[in-house]
Amino acid sequence: MRLQHIAVAGAVLTLAFSAHAATSAGADGDPYTLSTCPVSGQELGSMGDPVVAEYDGREVRFCCDGCVSSFEDDQETYWAEIDEAIIEQQMAHYPVEVCLNSGEPLDAMGEPVDHVYRNRLVRFCCEGCQAEFEEEPADFLAQLDEAVVEAQKPGYELETCPVMDVDLDSMGGAVDYVVANQLVRLCCAGCPNSVHRNPLEYIGAE
Secondary structure, eight states, X not given: OOOEEOEETTEEOOOOOOOOTEEEXXXXXXXXXXXXXXXXXXXXXXXBSOXXXXXXXXXXXXXXXXXXXXXXXXXXXXXXXXXXXXXXXXXXXXXOSBOTTTOSBTTTTSSOEEEEETTEEEEESSHHHHHHHHHSHHHHHHHHHHHHHHHHGGGOOOOBOTTTOSBTTTTSSOEEEEETTEEEEESSTTTHHHHHHSTHHHHOOO
């Protein structure tokens, strides 16, 4: 699938990012992992190549150019709907039952706070912890990446890279890539770009 990229508020989406042992979109933002356009509800790709836009470092994908202007006319409503869908999508894969900031159980202060940061679900015990996360998100996301890998790696079934279809250790050791709170194991540091461009092909999200 080819993607069209457009500038929004002076910014253009960039797909390149640094790879490391537990690679993640991290503070640069996860890709948009919903399968439908937030405006029309159409399947992405059903009207040609999806249009990819970025708002304050956060990616969103549309079925066509016309939906971009509709989105921008009522961003508050559409972001709320996107967040709700992302929380539902990622909740089953969330790896820990404690707050990343306080270390307390997520329900220690009542209902957990479910926060979507650049298309990534991060859960907290209270709004105060969410505010501290916003000050240094990269550190917390690194912790979350490690938790995802620790929780999901033992049950990971694929022995080949889903991008290159070669053994995971064929290029010097597998790269553990985290997207949408799911682990995808890859053969090399170049493969995360393919996952970022078309995440649904590799994580099986809906």
